[in-house]
Amino acid sequence: MELNKSLPRSELWFNKADRFELSLCQRLNRMGRYTSVRLFFKSISRLGDGVFWYTLALLLPLTMGMEGIAAVGHMTITGLLCVAIYSQLKNRLVRQRPFISWDEIRAHTAPLDLYSFPSGHTMNAVNFAILFSVFCPPLFWLVMPFALLVALSRVILGMHYPTDVLVGATLGTIISTGSLLIWPNGMFASMVM
Numbered sequence: 001m002e003l004n005k006s007l008p009r010s011e012l013w014f015n016k017a018d019r020f021e022l023s024l025c026q027r028l029n030r031m032g033r034y035t036s037v038r039l040f041f042k043s044i045s046r047l048g049d050g051v052f053w054y055t056l057a058l059l060l061p062l063t064m065g066m067e068g069i070a071a072v073g074h075m076t077i078t079g080l081l082c083v084a085i086y087s088q089l090k091n092r093l094v095r096q097r098p099f100i101s102w103d104e105i106r107a108h109t110a111p112l113d114l115y116s117f118p119s120g121h122t123m124n125a126v127n128f129a130i131l132f133s134v135f136c137p138p139l140f141w142l143v144m145p146f147a148l149l150v151a152l153s154r155v156i157l158g159m160h161y162p163t164d165v166l167v168g169a170t171l172g173t174i175i176s177t178g179s180l181l182i183w184p185n186g187m188f189a190s191m192v193m
Contacts, residue, residue: 021161021163022102024155024162025102025105025155028155028156028162029098029104029105029155029156029157029158031156032156032157032158037156038108038156041149041157042108042109044153045121045150045157045159047146048121048124048150050124053075053124053128056128056139057072060135063136064136066191068135069191070187070188070189070191071131071135073187073191074186075127075128075131075135077179077187078179079124082123082127082172082175085123086118086120086123086168087120089117090113090115090116090117090118091115093115094114095116095117095161095164096115097111097115097158097159098116098158098159098161099158099159108156108157108158109158116159116160116161117161118165118167118171119151119154119165119168119169121151122154122164122165123169123171124172125147125150125151126147126151126169126176127172127175128176129143129144130173130177130180131180134180135186152165
C-alpha cells in the first residue's frame with residue numbers, strides 16, 4: 001500500500017496507523033505457523049470462551065461462602081453487559097475479521113462470528129480479571145496474565161486486529177471499574193451483611 005502525499009495530514013496519519021496495525025497483525029499471526037504456539041494459543045482462546053472464568057466462579061462460593069456468591073452475581077451481571085455491548089457493536093460496525101480481509105493472515109481457529117470489532121473475548125477477560133482481582137485478590141497473579149494471553153491469542157489466531165483487542169480491553173475495564181465505582185463492595189454486598 002503506497003501513500004499518496006497529496007492527502008490531508010490526518011488521512012496520511014490514519015493510513016500510516018492502518019499499515020502499522022496490519023503489519024503488527026501479520027507478524028503476530030505468523031507466530032501461529034508453529035504448531036506448539038498455535039496449539040497453546042488455541043487452548044488459551046478456548047479457555048477464554050468461558051471455561052476458565054466459569055470454573056473460577058464456581059470455586060468462589062466454595063471458598064468464600066456468601067461473599068463468593070455475591071461476587072459471582074456481580075460478575076454475572078457485568079459479563080452479560082459485556083456480551084450485550086460487544087454484540088451490538090459488532091453487528092453495527094461490521095468490521096470483518098483479519099483472515100477474511102487479508103490473504104496473508106491465516107485463521108488458526110474457527111471464528112464464532114464474522115465480525116471482529118471489538119474483541120469480545122478480550123472484553124470479558126479484562127472485565128473478569130479485574131473483578132476477580134478485587135473480590136479475591138490472591139487470584140490477581142493468575143487472572144491478569146491469563147487475560148493478557150487471551151488478548152494476544154485473538155491476534156495470533158487471526159481473529160482480531162490489535163485495535164479490536166485494545167478497544168475490547170478498554171471496554172472491559174470501563175465496565176468492571178464502572179460497576180465498582182457504583183457498587184464499591186459489589187452489587188450484592190447487602191446479601192452478605
